[in-house]
Amino acid sequence: MRKAGSMVGAVCAAAVLAGGCGDDPEQVTVTETVTRTDTRQDAPTPKATTPSESTARPEFYAPDSPWNTPIANEAALDPRSARYIDRLQRMVDIDGTTVAIETFSIPIYRVGPDQARVRVELDRRAPALQRAFDAVPVPDDAKAADGTDRALLIYQESTDTIWEFWRFRRENGGLRAGWGGRMADVSKNPGYYRMRTEPEIEKPFWGFNATNLGGATGVMTIDELRRGRIDHVLALAIPEARKDVCAAPANGTDGATEEPDAIPEGARFRLDPDLDVDALDVPEMTKIMARAAQRYGVVVTNRGGAVAFWAEDPSQYDGDPYEDLLDGSSPAEVAQAFPFDRLQTLKLQTRAC
Incomplete structure (x- = not known):
């Protein structure tokens, strides 16, 4: 789960992995990215399968965001669906699978209107994003996830804003980050970064996901797992993209596999609607995930060392909420029990990234 592709598209990916890109990514890629954004189409947002079914309001993004929109049973599948699922299953078998709950997970700090604001210094020159990070309501105890990505997400409901960081850290008495994004008007946002100037600047190559999809996209929150229901898409990282x-609507990738049947990042799967999830002999957390995948799907947001679902990091909670949620299973066992072989690939709108 790396940020290389999302930060500057294909232009600086290799340089970032080597330790930096000499040019300002905002200056290097803005023209190309605007062209892509103006011409791209959003992912399909088919009608709800059962509109009368009661659902909770998702915490993040607009109700009609593609990530919060149920998938119709008759939604079109991609012609390469079976081949993509075969590749995904091979990755599960070879590289393993897990639920990222601590390492490479997503800490979500929800802050009030009076939280003091501080500057988060970027590691490289990016004037617009630095302005977005000049006054961020970071709690004193905010801690990034373990792992090289060191992700961190801050949500302030009173201003309807998310700040997200890649390689966030405390250094020399201050705060620093390798990259990230600020998404204003979150409750009306489709859940991916776009070229905007109002209500605040937003650029389509911001964010800590390689796809430039919003950092909260597909993250299973602890409250949702406690409730036993997830009313949005699930996020997935895969080793070969x-x-x-x-x-x-992905606008970037850190994929490195050139075979034409490799899964593109931004691909959206859904669990076969005919599968009886309740009849599966799997952990309860797996069933919660499977129901969400059946109704809302699973979207590939990054490349990672294993096939990994994303979940909220528990570091800011008292005790370990996953002790009860996992109910004796390990994160790997929960993910291994997921019926990957019954996934289907929704029709993709692919493009050069």
């Missing part, structure tokens, strides 16, 4: 190709 297609190079230089992504699926809308």
